[in-house]
Amino acid sequence: MDARTALAGLAGALTVLLVHRMYREHVRRVRLRKILKELRKRIEKLQSTTENLLKTAEAMQGKATRREEETMRRVESARKELSTISPQRARFLLRRGVVVPLVRGVLWERALVSDEEVKRTGVAEVNEMAKWGNGSEYELNYLRTIHADLARTFPTTEGFERKGRYLPRLEKVLRAYASQDKQIRYVQGMNSVAGLCCLSATDDAQAFRLTNALMRHPGYLHREVFGRGQGRDLGFPLACQLGWILDRLMEKYHPNLSAHLNKTLAMMNCPKGMFSGRNVGFMTLKWFLTLFASVVPPSVSVHIYDLFVADGHVSALRAAMVSISDVKAQWLATAGGDTKVLQPKLWHNKEDADGCPSEELRDTWTRDPWALIAAIRAAPPSIDEFESLRTEYARLQASKEAS
Known part of the structure; x- marks a missing residue:
């Protein structure tokens, strides 16, 4: 009897344990179903939200695309309209600073390039000219120099960094130009001039036409800045002319600074003239060879080029006079004979704090193109004064050659 009672009690206990376990399993499953049901609701809500967000994003993308297309239609319309204005009107707009990057190339082209040249020199013609450089060792030497200078052209500017989108265009333009200019081919510094043309142009052909016009247009002939000398001739004929004119301007507008610098040059047994004579090669290298493209950031130097396209090399001289005014107080404070005045970096590099001692003009040179345009103009x-000095220089050169 006791055994039976014990077995019955054990069976009852096991039954209770089993029922309790089954109940706990049932509760766990109920909770799990509730959790899964809640998760499904949240997932469905998240999917719905995601779909709504995707629809909103697509709608916004569509609006942005339509706005971009509308903007480009307006830009193309503006380019088409500006492509019909006269060269005089284009120069007027450039001179007044009425320029935005998307139409700069068109305005430069209207001021520099004839309609016949635009029709004659298209993308196919430029691609054909750009094949130059793969022939003789003579051509390959120039090509190596071009390739080396590509990496030095505005390396911190978007599009000119390593593998940047403007570098293939720049190489094509430089090779195409070298194929046409058989006397000069390529000289370091041309890459900066062509680089700004590439930055402003709408395509490779326009970039070449702008570069070619700046170099060879009768009203500019910037290629003469890069001309090579023979024998004892320094070369750089246009740079020599501009340097001589700049010295005359200093004598007139900054006589105390001119006298101070010439006194320093005399103490060092150097010829008179801070920016002419033997000094022209290194003191005006970045000013006149690159038209200040190596002195200030491209975002600012394109505005100096606007003025150059409008008025020619007189604008480069005006920019040089602004630069001289900037450092005048510093150089007048130096002792006579201080060789510091002959360090081109301190005259040229406006992005360097040492090269731009005038705090009130630092923003002008590096960030505020409108103030810089006003100062240069x-x-x-x-x-008239520029033409008079050019005539005087030509007369002096003629008399020198005659003697």
Whole structure:
């Protein structure tokens, strides 16, 4: 009897344990079903939200695309309209600073390039000219120099960094130009001039036409800055002319600074003239060879080029006069004979704090193109004064050759 009772009690206990376990399993499954049901609801809600977000994003993308297309239609319309204006009107707009990057190339082209040249020199013609450089060792030497200078052209500017989108265009333009200019081919510094043309142009052909015009247009002939000398001739004929004119302007507008610098040059047994004579090669290298493209950031230097396209090399002289005014107080404070005045970096590099001692003009040179344009336009010389000094220089050169 006791055994039976014990077995019955054990069976009852096991039954209770089993029922308790089954109940706990049932509760766990109920909770799990509730959790899964809640998760499904949240997933469905998340999917719905995601779908709504995707629809909203697609709608916004569509609106942005339509706005971009509308903007490009307006830009193309503006380019088409500007492509019909006269060269005089284009120069007027450039001179007034009425330029935005998307139409700069068109305005430059209207001021520099004839309609016949635009029709004659298209993308196919430029591609054909750009094959130059793969022939003789003579051509390969120039090509190696071009390749080396590509990496040095505005390396911190978007599009000119390593594998940047403008580098293939720049190489094509430089090779195409070298194929046409048989006397000069390529000289370091041309890459900066062509680089700004590439930055402003709408395609490779326009970039070449702009570069070619700046170099060879009768009103500019910037290629003469890169001309090579023979014998004792320094070369750089246009740079020599501009340097001589700049010295005359200094004598007139900054006589105390001119006298101070010439006194320092005399103490060092150097010829008179800070920017002419033997000094022209290194003191005006970045000013006149690259038209300040190596002195200030491209975002600012394109505005100096606007003025150059409008008025020619007189704008480069005016920019040089602004630069001289900037460092005048510093150089007048130096002792006579201090060789520091002959360090081109301190005259040229406006992005370097040491090269731009005038705090009130630092923003002008590096970030505020509108203030820089106003300063350059207000600086001497006038067109008449520039032409008069050019005539005087030509007369001196003729008399020197005659003697």
